[in-house]
Amino acid sequence: MKVTPTRLPDVLILEPKVFGDARGFFLESFNQKTFDAAVGRHYEFVQDNHSRSAKGVLRGLHYQVAQTQGKLVRVVSGAVYDVAVDVRRSSPTFGQWVGVELTAEGGKQLWIPPGFAHGFVVLSETADFLYKTTDYYAPQHERSIAWNDPEIGIEWPAGLVPVLSAKDSAAASLREAEVFA
Numbered sequence: 001m002k003v004t005p006t007r008l009p010d011v012l013i014l015e016p017k018v019f020g021d022a023r024g025f026f027l028e029s030f031n032q033k034t035f036d037a038a039v040g041r042h043y044e045f046v047q048d049n050h051s052r053s054a055k056g057v058l059r060g061l062h063y064q065v066a067q068t069q070g071k072l073v074r075v076v077s078g079a080v081y082d083v084a085v086d087v088r089r090s091s092p093t094f095g096q097w098v099g100v101e102l103t104a105e106g107g108k109q110l111w112i113p114p115g116f117a118h119g120f121v122v123l124s125e126t127a128d129f130l131y132k133t134t135d136y137y138a139p140q141h142e143r144s145i146a147w148n149d150p151e152i153g154i155e156w157p158a159g160l161v162p163v164l165s166a167k168d169s170a171a172a173s174l175r176e177a178e179v180f181a
């Protein structure tokens, strides 16, 4: 597996080895040992999620303040622009973001450790988005930060008019939000 650092030290791009042949391809979408070696410690994953969204749908920026979730995300149909934001106040990269295009063909995965807010926008007609989480969904602990908070300044794809959930339309700014110490 190829491991590529991003400008946020703990956020990593992981690319499993693809074995192509006359039948198609094979890849290990998750291997605990390989993953642990890539991120340098052991994480237990307890939930697998799958969402499908139409073009322009933007989900995020989400995180849980307790039962914090690390997320290993990938796309199995279509394309998204995926973003992680460091929401650990004591971190030297607090409030900074990184964005990576994830496509079904490209096979890139993004590892977003606990302590980061996460969101994505769909670039293709539809996209199927799969992710593993290191803790369970806990809506009472979930927080949402506005996708367009000027203080974070995420450079989303040009011309984006996002389709948002009611929850995400009412999201807090980073300044107002409950973040990690």
Ligand SMILES: Cc1cn([C@H]2C[C@H](O)[C@@H](COP(=O)(O)OP(=O)(O)O[C@H]3O[C@@H](C)C(=O)[C@@H](O)[C@H]3O)O2)c(=O)[nH]c1=O
Pocket (backbone or CB within 6 Å): 049, 051, 059, 060, 061, 062, 063, 071, 118, 119, 120, 137, 165
């Ligand atoms: C995330 C989640 C949602 N749900 C339910 C609650 C709700 O009725 C419905 C849709 O929930 P949401 O609107 O929160 O779904 P969504 O906006 O897709 O939320 C997700 O966004 C991305 C960016 C993330 O990073 C994820 O962690 C998660 O927060 O699914 C679960 O049952 N389990 C879950 O783990």
